[in-house]
Amino acid sequence: MDNTGLKREKLELPNGENKLLLHSCCAPCSGEVMEALIASDIDFTIYFYNPNIHPRKEYDLRKDENIKFAEKHNIPFVDADYDVDDWFARAKGMEHEPERGIRCTMCFDMRFERTALYAYENGFPIITSSLGISRWKNFEQINDCGIRAADHYPGITYWTYNWRKKGGSSRMLDISKREQFYMQEYCGCAYSLRDTNHWRLQNGRERIEIGKNYYGDEGGTTPACS
Numbered sequence: 001m002d003n004t005g006l007k008r009e010k011l012e013l014p015n016g017e018n019k020l021l022l023h024s025c026c027a028p029c030s031g032e033v034m035e036a037l038i039a040s041d042i043d044f045t046i047y048f049y050n051p052n053i054h055p056r057k058e059y060d061l062r063k064d065e066n067i068k069f070a071e072k073h074n075i076p077f078v079d080a081d082y083d084v085d086d087w088f089a090r091a092k093g094m095e096h097e098p099e100r101g102i103r104c105t106m107c108f109d110m111r112f113e114r115t116a117l118y119a120y121e122n123g124f125p126i127i128t129s130s131l132g133i134s135r136w137k138n139f140e141q142i143n144d145c146g147i148r149a150a151d152h153y154p155g156i157t158y159w160t161y162n163w164r165k166k167g168g169s170s171r172m173l174d175i176s177k178r179e180q181f182y183m184q185e186y187c188g189c190a191y192s193l194r195d196t197n198h199w200r201l202q203n204g205r206e207r208i209e210i211g212k213n214y215y216g217d218e219g220g221t222t223p224a225c226s
């Protein structure tokens with residue numbers, strides 16, 4: 001139970017399975033997902049594959065925070081490649097697309113394709129992602145990309161569970177504050193950093209300072225992730 005008064009439901013993976021590969025974008029988004037899976041006795045491993053995150057300093061901050069929380073709960077963590085050149089090559093021509101548009105579809109496709117491949121090669125029948133918990137994201141878009149990736153590999157299913165339900169969004173914030181996670185302030189790629197800074201300057205705010213803000217008692221918002 002949390003301060004929303006909503007109890008977590010006992011989760012069950014599709015097809016009666018109990019082994020999951022969780023693509024994680026960051027600690028704030030995956031904190032609630034991880035605690036919900038642990039509470040449901042689901043056997044899972046974290047797969048961190050996010051070559052979209054730019055610059056490297058921000059990538060390392062997000063990844064290290066996620067590793068720390070995984071270690072705290074003894075959850076296996078797969079630190080996949082930082083294929084940043086490949087990501088930029090795929091984003092060519094989409095530099096000025098808005099968030100939730102075709103560049104984001106490419107970005108989810110790239111990350112979920114690799115997640116599904118790893119799952120296929122390493123005996124994980126079910127995959128899902130923490131990306132869907134953020135209210136900044138288009139949940140349908142994420143699920144479509146996840147299902148498309150899983151469809152390329154026999155025996156792999158993308159789990160479309162809505163992590164925002166039944167107090168999930170609120171618990172995500174509670175956990176981020178309790179753990180004092182690093183607070184990212186833009187989605188992740190160089191273009192989202194550029195656009196968020198542009199918006200901030202137009203609205204009388206300072207540019208983003210990477211590595212500056214952490215969740216704490218004084219507040220914090222839903223991660224603008226990734």
Ligand code: SF4
Pocket residue numbers: 052053099100103104105107108187188189190191192225226
């Ligand atoms: S805005 Fe976010 S989801 Fe979209 S391409 Fe950039 S990092 Fe990926």
